[in-house]
Amino acid sequence: MNITEYMQQVGQRARAASRAMARSDSATRNRALLLIADAIVRDAALLRAANARDLDAAAAAGLAPAMLDRLQLSDKAIDTMVEGLRQIVSLADPIGEISNMKFRPSGIQVGQMRVPLGVIGIIYEARPNVTVDAAGLCIKSGNATILRGGSEAIHCNRALAAIVAEGLAGAGLPQDGVQIVDTTDRAAVGALITMPEYVDVIVPRGGKSLIARLMAEATVPMIKHLDGICHVYIDGKADLDKAVAIAFNAKCHRYGTCNTMETLLVARAIAPAVLPRLAAVYAEKAVELRADPEAFALLAGYPHLVAAVEEDWSTEYLAPVLALKLVDGMDAAIEHINTYSSKHTEAIVTEDYSDALRFLREVDSASVMVNASTRFADGFEYGLGAEIGISNDKLHARGPVGLDGLTSLKYVVFGHGEVRT
Template sequence: RVPLGVIGIIYEARPNVTVDAAGLCIKSGNAAILRGGSEAIHCNRALAKLVTEGLTKAGLPLDAVQVVDTVDRAAVGTLITMPQYVDVIVPRGGKGLIARLIEEATVPMIKHLDGICHVYIDDKADLAKALPIAFNAKCHRYGTCNTMETLLVARSIAPAVLPQLAELYKTKEVELRADDEARAILAGYPHLAAALEEDWSTEYLAPILAVKVVAGIEEAMDHIDRYSSKHTEAIVTEDYSAALRFLREVDSASVMVNASTRFADGFEYGLGAEIGISNDKLHARGPVGLEGLTSLKYVVFGHGEVRS
């Protein structure tokens, strides 16, 4: 495998990306141009100095990692429209930033726009697994792209599981935006609202959860197909055939059985640090580590052979 080339990383407010991105690009043989947000410009400058010291001690080119030392937004516009110099752009930030880059960039991107992740509790679910999974997937951290935003529950198990989940969500004051059927089961929950159409396609990044009762796995997968951002979906079930069908037919970057969506992460997958997560199918998909920052080169050794 060979490096992609020059990778531009555009990110907001997270100076840890400076170190992660620099390390991954160096390790994979790529050069990196890092453009962080104005909120962390002083941290990024200090970290860039340390990276330069490391490059010097390792005998590597100092230009292998460069930090754009300006907070001028015009620098982003320039960086993403230089395909003759930059091979790939990796954005790390909010939906507004990534939407802008999708619209304006002429350089290929490894990206995801949002994380509308689902957990489906099947009628064959073990509640001892379903309760902690559905609680963790929503409440472990609210502001991450692998946080559950919609909970789907099979009709036959909903009366048993939803009240118990409500007791857990109540401890975190999670607002539940539920369809009519779920709302009837959850009557009396202090933070209950009627779900609107836009709730099914909203990444809240907050203690808000859309809840829907479905007939079964067929309706659950139809809902996911319509509203998912293709990031991460999970099924909770003890039915082996249902689990395999879910894995086979749900078209997302990460699909899980009996596990929290919060595991959709490069470090948790054993990739080490990640450069980002991709919802696309080309060139990389899911958490992107070292291998995702490389491509293939076919090498042929000949002895004078010609093709006939």
């Protein structure tokens, strides 16, 4: 059997299973999640052993230390997976909610019902915890799932897949409700993203090169998580204490996250007052400031000062580095952001009512904030309970994607024998 035939079979099984997943009730899906959590606890040693095989092979193959770190399934990572599943159980079931039922002049009553998307394909790196997180969210939302994790994690993913299948079966759900792609052949990805008859949506979780490849080749729609070139704009009417606290937190709370600020814009009028205070806090963390000429002049003496070049405005540093630019005011700030941002998350610091409203409305990003750190752009912080990623797309799901993002709305009509005249 070649890889295309194999993937077609995986797809057919997923489509068949998706019907039983969709009509299952909340209690059944929650029971499957709890059985999976219990089995992970029971089989922790077995999972660690499978993970050790993956780690040995990856180390021998010369995988980078950061990748090895993500591949590792520590005791803490196992605890976190189990805790995550139990949290998903505690979330409300999104499926079946009927909203906006309204009578129409014809006599019919029309509304919308929230339903699973059907089959979700998830493509991710060699991170075994994602296997369980993604399976959990998809089971909860009544979807069938095809998981394609990085090939370095294949042994651990096989062990996890067996546990998930056992949990599904134990709850009376089809074992094919969650399938892993059980091959390390890269052609499997090409097949997965080009079978819209079996797969309703692809959720890629990975680096820019993966996303670029998928965008070029996929015929199945995607919910994409791209890079985060996030901005904070300190307005001329900003409260300086808030401005310093937010600009510090947005950059320095964590450097490697997609909602970390990468460019700071400061209104020219307030720059002489706020830049020295910012320099003082950034100096403690040795943050490198890549400043435009005006900011550079105002920051003379800062120990980690670099002249910004054009490329800095579109760079996601994921490091203690910050691009810094002075702007005339709102128009220039919004123009800069809408030009250079990756449309993930932007914040304004201001006490001015009209500036706050303009920023909220005119900045074209998934999350737009007033007087808060960009670090809040996160499914848990927003109250979604869990997230499968943060979408830079505008269609279907924008920003943090929780259970609702894995569902669709279909129209339902309650009639009484009405016909159209």
